Amino acid sequence: MDGKEVLLNEQALKEPTIFNHNGNKIITEDREINIIAKLEEPLIVVLGNVLSNEECDELIQLSKDRLERSKIGSVREIDDLRSSSSMFFQEGENEVVARIEKRVSQIMNIPVEHGEGLQILNYQIGQEYKAHFDFFKSTSQAATNPRISTLVMYLNDVEYGGETYFPKLGLSVSPQKGMAVYFEYFYNDQTLNELTLHGGAPVIIGDKWAATQWMRRKKVN
Numbered sequence: 001m002d003g004k005e006v007l008l009n010e011q012a013l014k015e016p017t018i019f020n021h022n023g024n025k026i027i028t029e030d031r032e033i034n035i036i037a038k039l040e041e042p043l044i045v046v047l048g049n050v051l052s053n054e055e056c057d058e059l060i061q062l063s064k065d066r067l068e069r070s071k072i073g074s075v076r077e078i079d080d081l082r083s084s085s086s087m088f089f090q091e092g093e094n095e096v097v098a099r100i101e102k103r104v105s106q107i108m109n110i111p112v113e114h115g116e117g118l119q120i121l122n123y124q125i126g127q128e129y130k131a132h133f134d135f136f137k138s139t140s141q142a143a144t145n146p147r148i149s150t151l152v153m154y155l156n157d158v159e160y161g162g163e164t165y166f167p168k169l170g171l172s173v174s175p176q177k178g179m180a181v182y183f184e185y186f187y188n189d190q191t192l193n194e195l196t197l198h199g200g201a202p203v204i205i206g207d208k209w210a211a212t213q214w215m216r217r218k219k220v221n
């Protein structure tokens with residue numbers, strides 16, 4: 001190989017991803033998910049038809065009396081970074097949660113047992129989640145079982161604001177009921193992981209409901 005060929009090969013070589021779906025659909029046990037848009041590296045995938053309208057409404061109903069001010073980090077502290085309210089479901093807590101966990105595990109290609117409980121988030125006007133990384137600091141205790149990927153599902157349409165934005169990539173995803181955005185940050189190349197910096201933009205009109213699934217490298221507990 002001459003120098004030029006080596007260079008071309010290096011450029012063509014992408015790191016393997018956890019997400020393993022090609023084509024325009026993901027066929028899970030109980031639903032066909034649409035692959036709408038992809039950024040290749042770091043991999044970010046916009047997905048449609050992840051949840052039915054009824055599932056979105058049910059998740060809101062089941063969580064709305066259990067919301068508390070959101071916390072951050074592996075030690076769960078209150079911080080200005082995040083002004084939303086949220087709650088976690090226990091794994092398999094009820095029928096709809098169990099069904100969604102199973103589907104999400106097939107989308108994310110990671111066993112259900114590696115998931116932190118499904119988290120429901122509610123943002124009122126002006127509330128936001130400032131730009132952050134979902135992975136833990138390498139110095140934190142939780143880093144022995146790192147977070148590797150995230151799926152943010154939208155449970156309602158937000159009239160204005162509330163986008164999930166990736167400031168280093170100039171990308172933002174508007175919340176649409178039943179749709180989701182997937183991203184992963186388990187690359188060997190740490191610069192790729194750092195490109196997954198993201199936030200939930202302030203809601204300007206309406207309110208925003210979302211469900212987040214964070215996956216870990218190993219089983220949780």
Ligand SMILES: O=C(O)CCC(=O)C(=O)O
Pocket residue numbers: 121129134150152162163164165198199200201210212
């Ligand atoms: O609300 C959003 O759009 C983003 C949520 C998020 O970043 C998270 O739950 O980690």
Ligand SMILES: [Fe+2]
Pocket residue numbers: 132133134150198
């Ligand atoms: Fe996040």
